[in-house]
Amino acid sequence: MNFENSLSFAQELDLRDPLKSYRDLFHIPKVNGRPALYFTGNSLGLQPKTARSFIEQEMKDWEMYAVEGHFKDSKRPWMYYHKFLKDSLAKLVGAKPIEVVSMNQLTVNLHLLMVSFYRPTERRFKIIAEAGAFPSDQYMFETQIKHHGLNPDDTLIELKPRQGEHNLRTEDILKTIAETGDELALVLLSGVQYYTGQLFDIKSITKKGQEVGAKVGWDLAHAMGNVPLSLHDWGVDFATWCSYKYLNSGPGNVSGVFVHERYAHDSNLPRFAGWWGQEESTRFQMTKGFKPMTGADGWQLSNVNVLSSAAHLASLEIFDKVGVNALREKSLLLTGYMEFLINELSGEENIFEIITPKDPESRGCQLSIFCHKNGKMLFDALSSEGVISDWREPNVIRVAPVPLYNTFEDVYHFARILKEHIQKM
Structure with missing residues (x-):
């Protein structure tokens, strides 16, 4: 697929997503009164709404x-x-x-x-x-x-x-x-x-x-x-x-x-x-x-x-x-979109390096972003904007777009916020 760096493109992918209804089965945490951009399912997955009744x-x-x-x-x-x-x-x-x-x-x-x-x-x-x-x-x-x-x-x-x-x-x-x-x-x-x-x-x-x-x-x-x-x-x-x-x-x-x-x-x-x-x-x-x-x-x-x-x-x-094969199909697309946006941001200056394998078959839904400079500052800035990701010393931000509850619009806004704070540094 030829990806585009635009909100309308991300929203169109979400409209066509056969798994989009599953997001509604989970509680999405809020930061500053707004739903968080939650990319830490590789550390703790979100709570299913049915868990309480079980x-x-x-x-x-x-x-x-x-x-x-x-x-x-x-x-x-x-x-x-x-x-x-x-x-x-x-x-x-x-x-x-x-x-x-x-x-x-x-x-x-x-x-x-x-x-x-x-x-x-x-x-x-x-x-x-x-x-x-x-x-x-x-x-x-x-x-x-x-x-x-x-x-x-x-x-x-x-x-x-x-x-x-x-x-x-x-x-x-x-x-x-x-x-x-x-x-x-x-x-x-x-x-x-x-x-x-x-x-x-x-x-x-x-x-x-x-x-x-x-x-x-x-x-x-x-x-x-x-x-x-x-x-x-x-x-x-x-x-x-x-x-x-x-x-x-x-x-x-x-x-x-x-x-x-x-x-x-x-x-x-x-x-x-x-x-x-x-x-x-x-x-x-x-x-x-x-x-x-x-x-x-x-x-x-x-x-x-x-x-x-x-x-x-x-x-x-x-x-x-949902079945794990359907999740994998969405995961490849969702993670691929995030990879595209991050690489575009990094540009010729090589601000970032994704150390997760480029081959989609050699990775799951996690991308590990190696920051060549200002890594912790960027991570803290993301956190202040309601992005919940994961910092690993000495210089890696781990981000996991989980297909059960993350959206393409989530991924777009993650990249948008990242770009805004790069420009401030």
């Missing part, structure tokens, strides 16, 4: 039935609450329901999955990750490696972009995997890199890692609900994600995990167990001897946090209606 239903059932709400009378019996989310989560990650479960928080799940899938030996012990991974991942790697009595400096291979580049090349990732060979125990990368917004080639990297005998897992915090995934068909060993970013399930809300079907009946696979992972038919017998439920359910520890899961369910209901 939570209120559970509050009412708690009021009416108390403990009996676990098994009967309540609209969604709490004993089985995790099952109500399975079909939706499976569709979003390209999995079978037996392969997914909603539980815990992201970092907790990373640690739990490492127990099962990082099994270092004297020969095969190394881990490949991206340099500059999110701190939770970095700390997880450090402490897991030390837990096995190993030295992180000798164990962790951190992939860095080539000199003068911002993103990892798939060919370099695959080459490192091949060169590490039978010393490689695990590849664990972000599906979408939080700082640059790069979407990795999950299929190719998974295949290459497994060819040399390693397990391959993915942190999908910035990929879940953002890009289409096919974890089952790609043969991914395991993955985890959070639900408060693109899944719009509320601050700090529940995570989820994927464990491939080939491990569904492997009760000998090491894991840290909890009573909610125990075989459902014998769970309340309270006897010794852990017998895990089949599939991802066998990694559960505790019973479900029903109130927070209700908000999660409200959001997933929206994803069921």
Whole structure:
């Protein structure tokens, strides 16, 4: 499409947008009495208007039935609450329901999955990750490696972009995997890199890692609900994600995990167990001897946090209606329009540099804008005008036009405000 830098063009795109009605399903925050230009769904998604009623239903059932709400009378019996989310989560990650479960928080799940899938030996012990991974991942790697009595400096291979580049090349990732060979125990990368917004080639990297005998897992915090995934068909060993970013399930809300079907009946696979992972038919017998439920359910520890899961369910209901492929189609157009406007602003002076990959297939809906000068001043100026974006040291403004609730007019006004403040500096 040939984009134009005009309000009328943006408004025309919005009129033709088949997903335009979904914006009305969310609460848009206000700044100075006006709806904000909200571009931080990559940190915290907006609140679905139905979330309150979903939570209120559970509050009412708690009021009416108390403990009996676990098994009967309540609209969604709490004993089985995790099952109500399975079909939706499976569709979003390209999995079978037996392969997914909603539980815990992201970092907790990373640690739990490492127990099962990082099994270092004297020969095969190394881990490949991206340099500059999110701190939770970095700390997880450090402490897991030390837990096995190993030295992180000798164990962790951190992939860095080539000199003068911002993103990892798939060919370099695959080459490192091949060169590490039978010393490689695990590849664990972000599906979408939080700082640059790069979407990795999950299929190719998974295949290459497994060819040399390693397990391959993915942190999908910035990929879940953002890009289409096919974890089952790609043969991914395991993955985890959070639900408060693109899944719009509320601050700090529940995570989820994927464990491939080939491990569904492997009760000998090491894991840290909890009573909610125990075989459902014998769970309340309270006897010794852990017998895990089949599939991802066998990694559960505790019973479900029903109130927070209700908000999660409200959001997933929206994803069921729209579908991730339709979201991706709009996302490519919306992000492409923002890229066009930013590049036009940068001009010959090269004020900005978008460090997110130029190839639309190698990114989600986030653009990371590297500011060559006055970055923090520009970010503060945007904030004062009602633009909610994200500043990352030392000089990056992260902006995520989310297709569920952002509009082309939002994107136009973001660029307009940015231009006005550039001219003042």
